[in-house]
Amino acid sequence: MTTSPPQFLLHPSVNAPGEGIWFATPAGFTDLPLEALVAPLGAPEAKTSAEALSYLLASAPDEMIRQRFIAQLATAxxxxxALQAEGTVHCSLxxxxxxxGDGDGGALLSLFTITWVGIARSPRGATAARAVATAERHxxxxxxxxxxxxxxxxxxVRTATGESGLPQDPLLQIHAHLPHPDGASLALLTLSTTAVAHREHYRAFLRHIANLVSFESPFGPVSEDEGSRRT
Known part of the structure; x- marks a missing residue:
């Protein structure tokens, strides 16, 4: 018996102008609209975000929970x-x-980010090594x-300062430092979580994501006749 090759429907964004990096995240990760979350008041992105949040706030069972969510949103x-100011171009929750086996079945939260870091030109191998050679507490x-x-x-493993207004729980951050072929930039992939005891699982998550990264479109140009379907 023969089996037809699987069909995959690619999101149109794979052919849109982007940040020079292609990647995929495992199941359980949801892209966050970074531009909308940090847009100034009055911007179209901010209006869209506010409209979406208004429905969420209206669904809160009482005023106390509504106010708690507003406070958490302000912290986020x-x-x-701060992430965007440092060059972050992507966030996924x-x-x-x-x-x-020893878990309680509860929810584990993490944040995946991609940040571009400017570097002095050098061979990519040397850049990758230098990225951690001068880093503190890595x-x-x-x-x-x-x-x-x-x-x-x-x-x-970091703990936010009291002045930051962020939670004081220890935060595990797992990093992948990937030099771009242009020799002038480095993609910093970071997976952050307060579930420090599960570091082995999050190491595997980030290694899986890093192995799928490409600095060139893996799909090639797609014509309008082809659409976005690939085999």
Missing amino acids: QRMFH GLHRDDT THVEYAELPCGPATFSET
Whole structure:
């Protein structure tokens, strides 16, 4: 018996002008509209975001929960503004169930980001090594050759300062440093979570994402006649 090759429907964004990086995230990650979340008042993106949030606020069961959500949203917006100022171009929220043997079945949250970092021109292997050689408090450092080129992985555990207004829980951040072929920039992939005890699982998540990264479109140009369907 023969089986037809699988058909995949690609999102139109794969052929849209982007940030020079292609990637995929595992199940459980949802893209966050970064531009809308940090848009100034009066901008079309801010209006769209406000309309979506108004329905969410209206669904709150009582005023106390509504006010708590507004406060949490304000904290998140401060964080997103800080991320964008540092060159972050993508955010995804990860939501997974803790189904490990010693887990309680609750929800595990994480945040995946991609940030462009300007660098001095040098060979890509040297850039990948230098990215962690001068970094403070980075542990579990590993060099790897990925399909997109050389990379280094590292980890940090940080706690926000009281002045930041952010939660004081220890935050595990797993990093992948991927030098771009242009020699002048580096893509920093970071997976952050307060579920520090599950670091092995989040290491696997980030390694999976990094292995799928490409700095050239893996699909090639798509004509209007072809649409977005590929085999």
